[in-house]
Amino acid sequence: MSNQDQPQDHSPSEEKNVNLPELSAQDRAVLDRVFGDDPEAFVVESDRDDAVLNLLNLLDSPVASELQRPSRINLIQILAARLESSTDLGNLQLSQEDQQALDQYINQGYEVDRVDPDLQSRAEKCARIGESIIGSTSVSSINTSSDLVSRTLSTIQAHIDQEEAAMDFSNSNQWALSGRWADLVSIAAMLLIVASIALPIMSGVRSNAQQGLCFDNMHAAANAFGLYAGSNRDMLPMATAGFGPTWMDVGSTPERSNSSNLFTLIRTHNANLEDLACPSNPNAAVGQADPDAWDWRSLQEVSYSYRIMPPGGMRATAAGQPVRVVLLADRSPVILRVASGRPIIPEENSPNHKGKGQHMLMLDGGTQWTTSPIINSQDNIWLPRPIEQVIHQVRSKLGIITGTELPDGPTDAFVGP
Amino acid sequence: MSDWQSQSDEQVFEAFLRDEPDAYRELIERHHDDLLRFLTRMVGDRAAAEDVFQETFLQIHISAATFDTSRRFRPWLFTIAANKARDMLRKKNRRKTVELSAPIRKSEPGASFIDLLEVDVPSPDAAMDLALRDEQVQQALDQLGPALREVLLLAYFQRLSYAQIAEDLGIPLGTVKSRMHSAVAAFARSWQVVSKSSDQAD
Numbered sequence: 001m002s003n004q005d006q007p008q009d010h011s012p013s014e015e016k017n018v019n020l021p022e023l024s025a026q027d028r029a030v031l032d033r034v035f036g037d038d039p040e041a042f043v044v045e046s047d048r049d050d051a052v053l054n055l056l057n058l059l060d061s062p063v064a065s066e067l068q069r070p071s072r073i074n075l076i077q078i079l080a081a082r083l084e085s086s087t088d089l090g091n092l093q094l095s096q097e098d099q100q101a102l103d104q105y106i107n108q109g110y111e112v113d114r115v116d117p118d119l120q121s122r123a124e125k126c127a128r129i130g131e132s133i134i135g136s137t138s139v140s141s142i143n144t145s146s147d148l149v150s151r152t153l154s155t156i157q158a159h160i161d162q163e164e165a166a167m168d169f170s171n172s173n174q175w176a177l178s179g180r181w182a183d184l185v186s187i188a189a190m191l192l193i194v195a196s197i198a199l200p201i202m203s204g205v206r207s208n209a210q211q212g213l214c215f216d217n218m219h220a221a222a223n224a225f226g227l228y229a230g231s232n233r234d235m236l237p238m239a240t241a242g243f244g245p246t247w248m249d250v251g252s253t254p255e256r257s258n259s260s261n262l263f264t265l266i267r268t269h270n271a272n273l274e275d276l277a278c279p280s281n282p283n284a285a286v287g288q289a290d291p292d293a294w295d296w297r298s299l300q301e302v303s304y305s306y307r308i309m310p311p312g313g314m315r316a317t318a319a320g321q322p323v324r325v326v327l328l329a330d331r332s333p334v335i336l337r338v339a340s341g342r343p344i345i346p347e348e349n350s351p352n353h354k355g356k357g358q359h360m361l362m363l364d365g366g367t368q369w370t371t372s373p374i375i376n377s378q379d380n381i382w383l384p385r386p387i388e389q390v391i392h393q394v395r396s397k398l399g400i401i402t403g404t405e406l407p408d409g410p411t412d413a414f415v416g417p
Numbered sequence: 418m419s420d421w422q423s424q425s426d427e428q429v430f431e432a433f434l435r436d437e438p439d440a441y442r443e444l445i446e447r448h449h450d451d452l453l454r455f456l457t458r459m460v461g462d463r464a465a466a467e468d469v470f471q472e473t474f475l476q477i478h479i480s481a482a483t484f485d486t487s488r489r490f491r492p493w494l495f496t497i498a499a500n501k502a503r504d505m506l507r508k509k510n511r512r513k514t515v516e517l518s519a520p521i522r523k524s525e526p527g528a529s530f531i532d533l534l535e536v537d538v539p540s541p542d543a544a545m546d547l548a549l550r551d552e553q554v555q556q557a558l559d560q561l562g563p564a565l566r567e568v569l570l571l572a573y574f575q576r577l578s579y580a581q582i583a584e585d586l587g588i589p590l591g592t593v594k595s596r597m598h599s600a601v602a603a604f605a606r607s608w609q610v611v612s613k614s615s616d617q618a619d
Binding site for chain 2: 092093094095097099108109122129130131135148153155159209211213215310356357359369416
């Protein structure tokens with residue numbers, strides 16, 4: 001390389017970038033002429049000019065083919081032509097016949113057959129344009145429906161969380177008491193009014209989004225059950241062969257806790273804590289599970305109630321076994337009441353969704369939402385059949401107040417309307 | 418379990434307003450394919466369309482209380498989607514960009530007329546690579562201005578009458594008609610150019 005070929009005017013940043021190849025001075029001079037003040041005046045005079053133009057044409061081969069003469073280049077003109085091509089389409093008009101055909105086609109409910117016969121061939125073109133537009137937009141990738149649906153629900157949830165965080169005045173330490181006390185009172189009153197309007201709406205929106213996420217959890221659990229059964233001789237998750245004196249002592253030992261059976265999905269890496277954490281349960285355990293854990297640490301951490309496993313376990317599929325059996329549901333209110341020593345309310349809904357209902361995952365993988373724990377054949381999912389029968393008998397014996405009853409003597413307290 | 422299939426969009430939306438679970442998911446799933454196609458056509462690429470898709474349903478969620486349930490849900494959804502797509506395009510086009518590989522067409526002064534019978538638009542069952550056709554349609558649409566693209570897409574995707582489009586977009590009926598005429602003409606011309614340059618490239 002001669003001295004003349006050495007690059008002349010490098011900025012410091014360019015000098016640091018030693019890996020970039022550099023153009024010779026002659027090539028740079030050709031480029032300066034191509035992109036100079038008067039590109040129109042550029043004429044190929046040497047092989048070098050030709051080589052530089054050929055290289056540039058590589059960047060945009062359709063341009064070269066259109067101009068069909070690589071000896072002159074005017075990028076500005078080409079760019080302007082393209083800008084124009086993208087903006088002057090609005091000047092185009094349909095022929096009168098096409099306008100009539102289009103109008104009739106639209107006014108006749110997009111039915112070509114209902115257009116005047118002599119305009120039908122034109123209406124057909126209008127229909128084809130529509131078909132090509134609606135057509136098959138990335139049909140292959142549209143099939144990721146559930147992914148986008150879940151992301152959309154998560155976006156909504158994140159927005160709701162943000163809104164709630166913004167409303168959480170108690171966490172804000174940025175209030176400077178610099179204004180007059182009366183001003184602060186006015187602002188506070190205004191904010192309270194806004195909050196009193198917004199909070200019920202936000203609450204409804206939030207619970208709906210949470211139910212959506214909970215529904216996703218049911219699907220994740222269904223997959224996890226399937227994976228587990230697939231590699232465990234078709235058995236549903238079990239942590240122990242049978243229970244000891246109880247199955248509701250969460251966080252103790254597998255023999256005393258049915259939730260440890262469900263936790264098997266996490267322990268065997270078929271599900272993670274998030275999959276089995278209902279967003280409506282503030283105490284739900286999330287994050288990395290302890291590799292040595294066999295169960296959730298407490299009843300409060302458990303979001304879903306799992307079918308009580310019979311001794312020896314249960315198969316996911318078996319001849320004659322009904323498939324519409326509830327395998328998993330939002331957590332049982334009955335167990336929560338029993339654990340805290342309160343009387344049960346058999347028809348109460350799960351607390352996961354503010355008592356409005358519960359999701360259920362069936363043995364066949366189907367998921368459903370019910371607004372009552374009583375499902376087909378009057379089966380209460382929170383209770384075993386013998387207890388249901390006792391409750392039924394007690395209720396039928398007690399009957400109902402008919403309006404003819406009287407206090408059982410002066411010491412019997414009994415009031416009525 | 419709610420039997421959503423037998424319920425109209427408006428009924429499902431009312432169920433959502435009553436806080437019935439999964440109603441909103443049902444609405445999203447129900448309109449997923451059409452809306453995503455519409456948005457992909459509007460904004461030109463799938464990733465951006467997915468962003469606008471999410472923004473649209475977030476907006477619907479936020480504005481739920483303002484929706485008049487005696488009206489149809491789908492036009493409302495698509496109108497919000499179109500607004501969101503327009504916002505996105507506006508941000509994107511703050512710096513005007515033109516693809517250097519976009520086909521060149523000689524400009525003609527004043528209005529020019531196009532005859533649809535001279536335009537070769539392949540029928541849906543024509544033997545053609547679907548992905549290629551899809552790409553070409555998108556290229557042709559990209560050449561249209563946003564206003565023309567919007568009216569064209571709203572009309573075809575929803576099969577709306579001129580009056581319905583006018584109502585949805587809040588523009589006069591005559592404007593809708595003339596825009597639609599121009600949009601179809603522009604798309605037909607653009608399609609001609611795109612498919613011709615693709616043939617030449619082959």
